[in-house]
Amino acid sequence: MPDPMHFDRHADLYDRARPPYPDALWQRLTSLGLLAAEHRALDLGAGTGQATERLVEAGMRVTAVEPGAALAVRLRERVPSARVLQTSAEEAELAPGSFDLVTVATAIHWFDLDAVLPKLHAALAPGGRLAVWRNVYGDTSVPPTPFRRRLEAIVAQRDAPPRPGPGELETARWARLLEADGLFATTEVAEFHWRIDLDADAVRGLFTTFSDWSADEAEEAARAVRDLGGTVTEHYLTPLIVLARVG
């Protein structure tokens, strides 16, 4: 069973190895008016601050929630001007109406939505927005590359059937889940397709950060990169869902 604290055990590597979110995502958030200077943002499941940092750079007043102790240390170092709460989304104490924007970057699948969504509804001011996105490490709309076929062969060796990774989770289904109890209404769904070249070290590091990949499997993936010439082009996807607070 994947463990959400996996990331905390690899905090330094996580900080180095996870690629940033694509510029097109940030441009869309800006054009939607969500990254407004002096607005109050809450970044949930902030990790080492990939998203938190961009919110601060946009001039927002940012609170970041991260339960992992080692991750919270890196987060404070990387984004010293953010207020960091080392706790879970479920347990965070948030004053009513105290945020204009909540962001959740590659973390919503770890949350108990029954507990978290009412809390976010209360913490957002009227007119507030919830922006949820994730990096999907493997864009299934692109024909499989030789490297992808090697990855499939690694996963096929597992005893347990593969748990659906972020790549298999449907954006539309997540949007329905997030608005199911009537507290939020979807205003925007978008998908950003992008690509990145990775060498063997980058692949080993990135795959080690995945909660459902073992160290041996990450090493096998790095070997595949070396076999394929030393660099592979990976096709990734970043789905975005923006919801408005109802009421």
Ligand SMILES: C[S@@+](CC[C@H](N)C(=O)[O-])C[C@H]1O[C@@H](n2cnc3c(N)ncnc32)[C@H](O)[C@@H]1O
């Ligand atoms: C894949 S990482 C994403 C981190 C960061 N948002 C980013 O974009 O790089 C998932 C994060 O969610 C955090 N997390 C897991 N369960 C959580 C919970 N119940 N409440 C808040 N954060 C949680 C993990 O500690 C981890 O930092």
